[in-house]
Amino acid sequence: MAKKIHEDQKYITALLHNDTLVVNEIYKKCAVKVKSFVTFNNGSADDAADILQEALVDIYNQAKYKNLELTCPFEPFLLLVCKRKWLNELKKRAVLPVTKTDDDLLHVGEDTFEQAEQLALQQEQANMFLKAFAQLGERCKDILKWSMKGEAQEKVAEILGVTYGYLRKKKSECMAGLIKLIGKNHD
Amino acid sequence: MTEDKILLAARYIGGDLDRAESEQFKQKLLTDTELQQYVADYKRAEENLKMHFADDQQRDQLQATLQKLNQQYFAEDKTEHKVVSLKPYIKWISVAAVLVIGLFIWSPWNNDLYKQYANDNKMLVTERGQTSELDKAAAFYNHQEFDKAAVILAELYKKDSENALTAFYYGSSLTELNQLTKAHNILEKLAAGNSVYKFDAAYTIALSYLKNNDKVNCKLWLEKIPAGTAKYEKAQELLKKL
Numbered sequence: 001m002a003k004k005i006h007e008d009q010k011y012i013t014a015l016l017h018n019d020t021l022v023v024n025e026i027y028k029k030c031a032v033k034v035k036s037f038v039t040f041n042n043g044s045a046d047d048a049a050d051i052l053q054e055a056l057v058d059i060y061n062q063a064k065y066k067n068l069e070l071t072c073p074f075e076p077f078l079l080l081v082c083k084r085k086w087l088n089e090l091k092k093r094a095v096l097p098v099t100k101t102d103d104d105l106l107h108v109g110e111d112t113f114e115q116a117e118q119l120a121l122q123q124e125q126a127n128m129f130l131k132a133f134a135q136l137g138e139r140c141k142d143i144l145k146w147s148m149k150g151e152a153q154e155k156v157a158e159i160l161g162v163t164y165g166y167l168r169k170k171k172s173e174c175m176a177g178l179i180k181l182i183g184k185n186h187d
Numbered sequence: 188m189t190e191d192k193i194l195l196a197a198r199y200i201g202g203d204l205d206r207a208e209s210e211q212f213k214q215k216l217l218t219d220t221e222l223q224q225y226v227a228d229y230k231r232a233e234e235n236l237k238m239h240f241a242d243d244q245q246r247d248q249l250q251a252t253l254q255k256l257n258q259q260y261f262a263e264d265k266t267e268h269k270v271v272s273l274k275p276y277i278k279w280i281s282v283a284a285v286l287v288i289g290l291f292i293w294s295p296w297n298n299d300l301y302k303q304y305a306n307d308n309k310m311l312v313t314e315r316g317q318t319s320e321l322d323k324a325a326a327f328y329n330h331q332e333f334d335k336a337a338v339i340l341a342e343l344y345k346k347d348s349e350n351a352l353t354a355f356y357y358g359s360s361l362t363e364l365n366q367l368t369k370a371h372n373i374l375e376k377l378a379a380g381n382s383v384y385k386f387d388a389a390y391t392i393a394l395s396y397l398k399n400n401d402k403v404n405c406k407l408w409l410e411k412i413p414a415g416t417a418k419y420e421k422a423q424e425l426l427k428k429l
Contacts, residue, residue, distance in 0.1 A: 015249060016245070017245070018245060018248045018249045018252055020252055023249075023252055023253070023256065024256060027256045027259070027260050031256075031260035031261065032260075035260075035261060045261045045262070046261065048261060049257040049260070049261035049262075052253075052257070053250075053253045053254070053257060056249075056253060057246070057249070057250065057253070060246060060249055061238050061246070062238075064238075064243070064245075064246075065234050065235075065237050065238040065241075066234055066238070125231075125235060126235045126238055126239070129232060129235035129236060129239075130235075130239055133236065133239075144236060144240075145240050148233070148236045148237045148239070148240040148241055149240060149241060149242045150237075150241050150242050150243075151242075153201070168194070168197070168198065168201075168203065169194060171197065172193050172194045172196070172197030172198070173190075173193070175197060175229055175232055175233070176188070176193045178232055178236075179225070179228045179229065179232055182228070182232065183228075
C-alpha cells in the first residue's frame with residue numbers, strides 16, 4: 001500500500017533544485033540541534049557540519065536516483081539520519097557514545113524511524129554496488145562509468161572509440177556481470 | 188539467462204527497441220519470471236551506478252550551497268574562545284617568544300642567506316652527441332649528490348678542460364663539497380673567459396665566499412656581475428642584504 005507523501009516533501013524538492021532560501025531554513029531549524037548532539041558526543045562543530053552536509057547529500061541522492069518520497073515530517077527525519085550517521089562514525093573511531101539516545105527520540109513517530117532505516121539500507125545497497133563494481137574488469141569499469149555519466153550513448157561510444165552496437169552489447173554484458181556479482185556477494 | 192535475453196533486456200530498459208520489438212518484449216515479460224527479476228535487478232544496478240557516477244551539476248551546486256551554510260552556522264564556534272587574563276608566567280613566555288622571533292629576524296648566521304641564494308641551477312644536458320657519462324653526472328648533480336657528480340665530472344674535465352659546461356658544474360660540485368681552492372681555480376678561469384657560464388661562475392664563487400662568511404670577497408665577486416645578465420637581480424638583492 002502506497003503511503004501518502006508528507007507535505008514536507010517540499011524540503012526534498014528544495015534540495016533537488018538547490019533552492020537556497022529553503023535550504024537555509026533547514027539549517028536554521030536543524031543546525032543547532034545537530035551541533036549540540038555531536039559536540040555533546042565527543043565531536044567538534046566541524047564534525048557536526050560534515051554530518052549534516054553528508055545527510056543532506058544522501059537525501060538528495062536518494063530523491064534523485066531512487067525516488068525517495070517523504071512520508072513523515074522532515075525535521076525529525078533529518079535529525080534521526082544525522083544521529084545515526086554520527087553514532088556510526090563514533091563506532092568507526094571506537095568511541096562510546098554518552099547520550100541516552102532514546103530519551104529525546106520518544107516523541108519521534110514510527111514512520112520516521114522506518115524512513116530513516118530505509119535511507120540507511122539504500123545507502124548500504126549503494127555501497128554494495130560500488131564494491132561489486134570494483135571487482136569488474138578494467139574495460140567494463142570504463143564502459144559503465146562512461147555510460148552512467150549522463151551523456152548520449154552515441155557520444156559515449158565515440159569517446160571510447162567503439163561503435164554504438166559494440167558499446168550496447170558490451171555494456172549489457174558488463175551489467176549482467178555486475179548483477180551476478182551482487183547476487184554472489186549477497187549470498 | 189541467455190545472452191540474447193540479456194542484450195534484449197538492456198536495450199528494452201535503455202529505450203533502444205523499436206515499437207514492435209518492445210511490444211514483443213513486454214509480452215514475454217508478463218510470463219517470464221526470470222526475465223522480470225532480471226529487469227528489476229538491472230534497473231536497481233543502474234540507479235546505484237548513476238548515483239555514483241553521474242555528472243551531476245545540480246549536486247555540485249547543492250554542495251556549494253551547503254558548504255556556505257556550514258560556514259555560517261557552524262564556524263562561529265572557533266571565535267568563541269574565552270578571554271584569559273595574562274598570568275605573570277605567560278608574560279615571561281611572551282617576552283621570551285619576542286626575543287626568539289627577534290633573533291630569527293636578526294639572524295646572525297649567514298648560512299641561511301647562502302641556502303637562500305645558493306645556485307639552484309639544474310644541470311641540463313641537451314646538446315647533441317653528449318656522452319652518457321655527462322648524463323649520469325647531471326642526474327647526480329640534480330639530485331644534489333655532488334660527491335658522485337664530482338667524480339664523473341673530474342674525469343670529463345681532465346679530458347677536456349676547455350668544455351665550459353663540464354667546468355662549471357665540476358666547479359659548482361666542488362663548491363658544494365667545500366673543496367674551495369680547487370673550485371676557485373676552475374671557476375675563476377671560467378669567469379675570466381668568455382663562455383656562457385662566465386657570470387654564473389662569478390656568482391658561484393661569490394656564494395662560496397658567503398658560505399664561509401667572507402662577506403668582503405663575496406661582495407667583490409657579486410659586483411662583477413653586470414646588469415642584463417641572468418644572475419644580476421639575485422646578485423643585487425644579495426648585495427643589499429650583506
